[in-house]
Structures are given as structure tokens and as C-alpha cells.
Amino acid sequence: MARSRSFDVRRQAGFPAVAITCFILLYLPIILLVVYSFNAGKSIAIWEGFSLQWYVSAWENEKVQDATIRSLIIATCASVIATSAAVMAALATTRSPKFKGYSVVFAMINQPLMIPEIVTAVALLIFFAMIKVATGYTGLWYLILAHSAFCIPFAYMPIRARLQGMDLNLEQAGADLYGTPWRVFRRITLPQLWPGVLAGAMLAFVISLDDVVITEFVKSAGQDTLPTYMLGQLRRVITPEVNAISTVLLAISVALVIAFYLLTKSGKPKQGDVQ
Amino acid sequence: MIEIQNLTKTFGTGAEAFTALSEVSVTIRQNEFFTLLGPSGCGKTTLLRTIAGFVDPTSGTMTLDGADVLASPPYVRPVNTVFQNYALFPHMTVAENIGFGLEMQDRPKAEIKQTVGEMLELVQMTPLANRATSEISGGQQQRVALARALAPRPKVLLLDEPLSALDFKLRKEMQIELKRLQSETGITFVFVTHDQEEALTMSDRIAVMNEGQILQIGGPKEIYDHPAERFVADFIGETNFLEAELVSVDGEVAETRLPSGKTISTRAASGRAGAGKVTVAVRPEHALLEPPGALIDGKLENIVYFGTDTHYHVMLDGGARFVVRRQNQPDAVEAYTIGDAVGVSFNPGVGQVLRD
Ligand SMILES: Nc1ncnc2c1ncn2[C@@H]1O[C@H](COP(=O)(O)OP(=O)(O)OP(=O)(O)O)[C@@H](O)[C@H]1O
Numbered sequence: 001m002a003r004s005r006s007f008d009v010r011r012q013a014g015f016p017a018v019a020i021t022c023f024i025l026l027y028l029p030i031i032l033l034v035v036y037s038f039n040a041g042k043s044i045a046i047w048e049g050f051s052l053q054w055y056v057s058a059w060e061n062e063k064v065q066d067a068t069i070r071s072l073i074i075a076t077c078a079s080v081i082a083t084s085a086a087v088m089a090a091l092a093t094t095r096s097p098k099f100k101g102y103s104v105v106f107a108m109i110n111q112p113l114m115i116p117e118i119v120t121a122v123a124l125l126i127f128f129a130m131i132k133v134a135t136g137y138t139g140l141w142y143l144i145l146a147h148s149a150f151c152i153p154f155a156y157m158p159i160r161a162r163l164q165g166m167d168l169n170l171e172q173a174g175a176d177l178y179g180t181p182w183r184v185f186r187r188i189t190l191p192q193l194w195p196g197v198l199a200g201a202m203l204a205f206v207i208s209l210d211d212v213v214i215t216e217f218v219k220s221a222g223q224d225t226l227p228t229y230m231l232g233q234l235r236r237v238i239t240p241e242v243n244a245i246s247t248v249l250l251a252i253s254v255a256l257v258i259a260f261y262l263l264t265k266s267g268k269p270k271q272g273d274v275q
Numbered sequence: 276m277i278e279i280q281n282l283t284k285t286f287g288t289g290a291e292a293f294t295a296l297s298e299v300s301v302t303i304r305q306n307e308f309f310t311l312l313g314p315s316g317c318g319k320t321t322l323l324r325t326i327a328g329f330v331d332p333t334s335g336t337m338t339l340d341g342a343d344v345l346a347s348p349p350y351v352r353p354v355n356t357v358f359q360n361y362a363l364f365p366h367m368t369v370a371e372n373i374g375f376g377l378e379m380q381d382r383p384k385a386e387i388k389q390t391v392g393e394m395l396e397l398v399q400m401t402p403l404a405n406r407a408t409s410e411i412s413g414g415q416q417q418r419v420a421l422a423r424a425l426a427p428r429p430k431v432l433l434l435d436e437p438l439s440a441l442d443f444k445l446r447k448e449m450q451i452e453l454k455r456l457q458s459e460t461g462i463t464f465v466f467v468t469h470d471q472e473e474a475l476t477m478s479d480r481i482a483v484m485n486e487g488q489i490l491q492i493g494g495p496k497e498i499y500d501h502p503a504e505r506f507v508a509d510f511i512g513e514t515n516f517l518e519a520e521l522v523s524v525d526g527e528v529a530e531t532r533l534p535s536g537k538t539i540s541t542r543a544a545s546g547r548a549g550a551g552k553v554t555v556a557v558r559p560e561h562a563l564l565e566p567p568g569a570l571i572d573g574k575l576e577n578i579v580y581f582g583t584d585t586h587y588h589v590m591l592d593g594g595a596r597f598v599v600r601r602q603n604q605p606d607a608v609e610a611y612t613i614g615d616a617v618g619v620s621f622n623p624g625v626g627q628v629l630r631d
């Protein structure tokens with residue numbers, strides 16, 4: 001029986017059709033969304049000419065401004081908190097000798113990736129409601145903490161990968177040359193870990209910026225973020241303003257993801273990129 | 276200087292326990308070039324890392340200049356290491372690498388600058404001071420690693436097979452350079468290698484290790500000429516082993532009777548007592564090839580020409596093989612041919628009675 005020497009899925013019958021369908025399903029809606037954000041008319045389906053009016057209208061919309069600022073505050077705080085926690089978690093899981101319950105800890109760090117988001121959302125809703133009743137505090141910290149929690153695994157992954165790829169001898173050389181553990185961390189480990197930390201922080205930022213489910217459940221009245229604001233808008237009149245906001249979010253996400261890719265790609269830290 | 280007593284290190288527990296060092300005792304003297312020599316996996320690195328503070332021994336004691344250092348972490352021990360893979364910091368320049376130890380000791384900036392300059396000079400790396408460590412050759416990296424470890428003026432410098440990654444010629448150069456650095460700085464060097472020639476040419480004293488134990492400690496000549504155990508004799512250079520009978524011992528002189536019936540005086544480690552079967556080690560170049568009727572007779576099996584010398588493989592009458600090595604003279608005519616009946620002899624005091 002004649003067999004091609006190596007199996008190549010690309011040569012299987014029907015593969016190109018399936019692949020093209022997938023790509024169309026993935027990208028056509030996004031392309032349409034972006035295109036109609038420049039529509040001169042009020043419709044998100046009928047093209048009436050090019051205009052930037054919906055960007056201007058979104059920019060001038062106070063609710064959008066408000067939600068944007070809130071989104072950025074939450075994403076910034078959450079990514080800083082999640083990244084710090086992720087650095088510590090990654091150090092603990094790569095630098096200390098394997099301890100009992102190691103895999104349990106590992107699973108717990110990655111819990112947000114495995115438990116359905118809606119479950120976490122409901123759980124947080126109930127939990128925070130209890131705290132709100134007990135303390136009376138209804139500020140932004142509930143959202144920041146909730147976002148921090150589900151961002152940790154995303155920040156953790158690139159940092160851990162970077163730590164595992166690092167030469168342990170370097171840290172020992174640092175200790176051998178009179179560096180206390182903290183100074184070795186500051187002068188040897190962190191400078192080399194930096195691309196991983198940055199990548200983790202950016203990933204966390206994007207994930208936080210993008211979240212709907214948990215935010216919708218945890219937020220108090222008047223605490224819309226951009227995604228929940230858009231969700232609210234969709235229930236009323238849909239105008240290309242939503243397209244415009246989505247396009248901006250898309251641009252930010254794509255930019256951060258590209259930066260993330262470049263950071264994790266560069267295998268070795270560049271010479272002299274610290275000091 | 277360094278006093279190590281009954282040091283034992285066991286990795287793991289229970290069925291997986293592995294003893295990497297067992298009851299190691301050694302004294303390393305001030306300003307000495309001390310070498311740990313042994314096959315792969317014998318515990319050399321473990322011993323070195325214990326001195327540096329990266330390995331917690333299971334039991335035993337260690338003092339440095341009389342002070343117990345086992346409880347101190349690596350960063351307070353006045354000991355620096357040249358790591359096998361150099362472990363240069365990739366995000367720092369050559370000069371920053373060399374200055375790192377001084378910086379961690381919080382020495383004044385001016386002093387750091389001056390010492391780094393001196394160190395660069397010492398290892399002849401001044402022109403490359405501001406290069407990234409990835410932009411210099413292997414031999415240069417090795418010298419930077421050396422300068423980095425020497426800069427804080429440690430009491431002891433530990434070197435873990437620092438030359439093993441270098442090619443032959445560079446290796447020879449670095450061997451000479453290391454010896455020069457050691458005598459210029461007056462620092463005690465503890466050097467790890469599994470290369471017996473390197474150990475013999477560079478060391479003041481050698482500790483031969485096997486399976487986590489130190490078998491013999493002594494100067495190169497003593498180790499080579501008077502190996503105490505079969506392993507040491509075998510590991511360093513080539514050796515012939517002869518089964519013999521111990522007749523009498525007087526201090527370090529032992530009368531032994533060879534299977535041929537002849538007796539010869541040999542050396543034995545002091546304290547060796549009694550009679551019985553022993554093994555006598557004789558170096559090929561310490562033995563002589565003679566006509567039959569010598570100390571032991573046999574048949575010439577093979578002649579191998581090596582340029583500087585010739586090896587004669589003799590099948591002894593008892594059934595053992597024996598190699599005699601003779602230095603070649605210009606245009607000498609080979610007196611023997613394969614198959615000849617020959618004799619082997621060696622002078623009194625040349626043979627060494629082994630411990631086992
Ligand atoms: N952390 C560890 N856990 C378990 N076993 C270890 C550990 N470190 C070393 N060993 C074992 O201890 C023994 C001695 O190791 P060591 O590295 O000291 O050998 P070595 O003499 O330096 O060998 P080489 O010449 O190959 O470097 C080896 O059998 C090794 O497998």
C-alpha cells in the first residue's frame with residue numbers, strides 16, 4: 001500500500017476548507033466590528049460612509065470615560081498585585097526543594113484556570129456581600145482583589161517558565177560572592193527574571209481589562225468597567241459607539257500580546273539592560 | 276587552615292539514601308595547592324560544595340582558621356568558588372562581574388575600581404573590561420571567573436574542574452597561569468579534577484577519592500611512587516600488580532616472596548603487620564627487562580613502540596601479565612623479539628605493598 005512518507009495534515013482531503021471556515025468564523029466578525037466602528041450612520045449593519053464620529057462620541061461620553069478610568073485602575077492594581085504574588089509563588093515552586101503537597105499548591109495557584117468562572121463569580125458575590133454587610137465598605141477594592149486573584153495564574157506562567165530556564169549556579173555564585181539572599185534576588189535573579197515579570201504583568205493586565213463575568217457579579221452599583229458598560233449598552237440601542245470602544249480595547253490587547261510575545265521570545269536577557 | 280573531621284553526607288532517606296561522602300577527614304594547609312582527584316561521581320564536587328557552604332553535611336565537623344564554619348551560610352564564609360561552568364552573570368560586563376563580590380562586601384567605590392583594575396591586569400583581560408560575558412571566548416570566561424573569585428581576596432579558593440572545558444593547548448597555558456596566580460596571591464587553592472596528569476603537575480598535595488572516601492593523601496611523588504591501595508595505583512598512571520607473600524615487616528620495609536620463589540624488599544605503609552598474601556604494585560618504568568633468570572621469568576608477548584618509550588608486554592610464568600616500559604635511545608637496536616623467553620626485575624624498595 002502506498003503511503004506518503006510523512007503524515008501531513010495539510011494534505012488531507014477537506015483540510016483547507018475546514019481551515020478557511022475556522023479563520024473566517026474567527027476573524028470576519030472582528031473585521032466587520034472594526035469596519036463598522038468607522039460607519040458614518042447609526043447602524044452597525046448598514047454602511048453609510050467613513051467617519052470617526054463614534055470615536056469622538058465615545059471619547060466625549062462621560063460614562064465611557066468613567067468606565068475607562070475604572071477599568072484602567074482595576075487592571076493596573078490587579079496586575080501589580082497578581083504579578084507580585086506570582087513572583088513569590090514562582091520562587092516558592094521553583095527555588096525551594098520539593099515539599100510535601102507541592103502539586104496541591106501548584107493546582108491551587110492555577111485554580112482560576114480550572115474552576116468555571118461563573119462559579120467563582122457567584123462564590124465571590126456571596127462572600128463579598130457578607131463582607132459588605134459586615135463592614136459597610138462598598139469601594140473598588142472588591143473588584144481589584146477579585147481581579148488580582150484570577151489574574152495570578154496568567155502572571156505566574158511566564159514568570160515560572162523564566163525561572164525554570166535560569167541557571168541556578170548564578171544564584172549560588174552570587175551567594176558565594178557574599179551576596180545575602182535578598183541582594184542576590186535583587187541583583188542576580190530579578191534582572192534576569194524581568195522579561196518574565198513584565199510579560200506576566202501585561203498578560204494579567206489584558207485579562208483584567210477584558211473580564212466581564214466576575215466583574216458583573218462583584219461590582220457594586222455605579223462601578224461599571226468598560227466591558228460591563230458595553231454589555232449594558234447592548235441591552236438598549238446598539239450604535240457603532242460600541243464598535244469604536246471594542247476596537248480600542250482590541251488595539252490595546254493586541255499591542256500588549258505582541259509585546260508579551262516578543263518578551264517571552266527573547267531567550268536571554270539583553271546585555272546591560274539593567275544598570 | 277581547613278580542618279575536616281569525619282565528614283559524612285547522605286542524600287535522600289530510607290531506601291533512596293545515597294552516601295556521597297563517608298567519614299572524610301582532611302587537613303588543608305595555608306597557601307597550599309591542594310587537589311581532589313577521583314573518578315566521576317566519587318564526591319569531589321560534594322566535598323567542595325560543603326566547604327563553600329552549599330551542602331549541609333549529615334555529620335562531621337569543619338573548621339576554617341580554627342573557627343567552626345558549618346553553621347555559617349555561604350555568603351559569610353571567606354571562601355570563593357570558580358564554578359565548573361563559570362556561572363558568570365550574563366547581565367553584567369566583565370568588570371562588573373569581577374567587582375560583584377567586593378560590591379556585596381560594601382567596599383568603597385574607589386577601592387572596588389582599583390581592585391577590579393588589578394584583577395583585570397592579573398588575568399590579562401584589561402582590554403575587554405567592558406565586554407558582555409557572552410562576547411568573550413571560553414578561555415577568557417574562565418579567566419574572568421577566576422578574577423571574580425580572587426577579587427575579594429578569599430582565604431580559600433575552590434576550583435571545580437575549571438579547565439575541563441578548554442582545549443588541550445589552552446588547558447596547558449591555564450595550568451601554568453593558575454600555578455602562577457596561586458604563588459602570587461598566596462591564597463590556598465582547593466582544586467578538583469579527574470585528570471591525573473593535571474593533578475600530578477599542579478598540586479602540592481593530592482587527595483585521591485573513590486566512592487565518597489579519601490583513600491590517600493600525599494605529594495604527587497608519594498602518591499605516584501607509593502600508592503597505598505590498588506585503586507590509587509590503578510587510577511594514577513599504569514601499574515603492574517604482583518601477587519606475593521609477606522615474609523617480614525620492619526617499619527616501612529617489607530620482605531616479600533614472589534611466586535617465582537625469590538624474595539625482594541619492598542615498601543609497605545607503616546603499621547602493616549604479619550604475614551600472608553599481599554599485592555605488590557610496580558610501575559612499568561621502574562621495572563627492567565632482562566634475560567631469563569631474573570626476579571620473575573616469562574615470555575615476551577608484545578612490543579609496542581610509543582616514540583618516547585617502548586612497552587614490553589610480558590606473560591609471567593605464573594600467568595599474570597606485566598608491562599615494562601623503557602625509554603628509547605636514538606638508533607638503538609631492539610634486542611628482543613616477540614616470543615623470546617625473558618626476565619623481569621626491579622630494584623629493592625621499588626615495589627609497593629598495597630593495603631588490601
Ligand atoms: N543533590 C543530590 N541528591 C542526590 N544525590 C546527589 C546529589 N548531589 C550529588 N549526588 C550524588 O553524589 C555522588 C557524588 O556526586 P559529586 O557531584 O560530588 O561527584 P563528582 O566527584 O564531583 O563527580 P564528577 O567528576 O562527575 O563531577 C554522585 O553519585 C551523585 O549522583
Ligand SMILES: [Mg+2]
Pocket residue numbers: 319320321435
Ligand atoms: Mg563534580
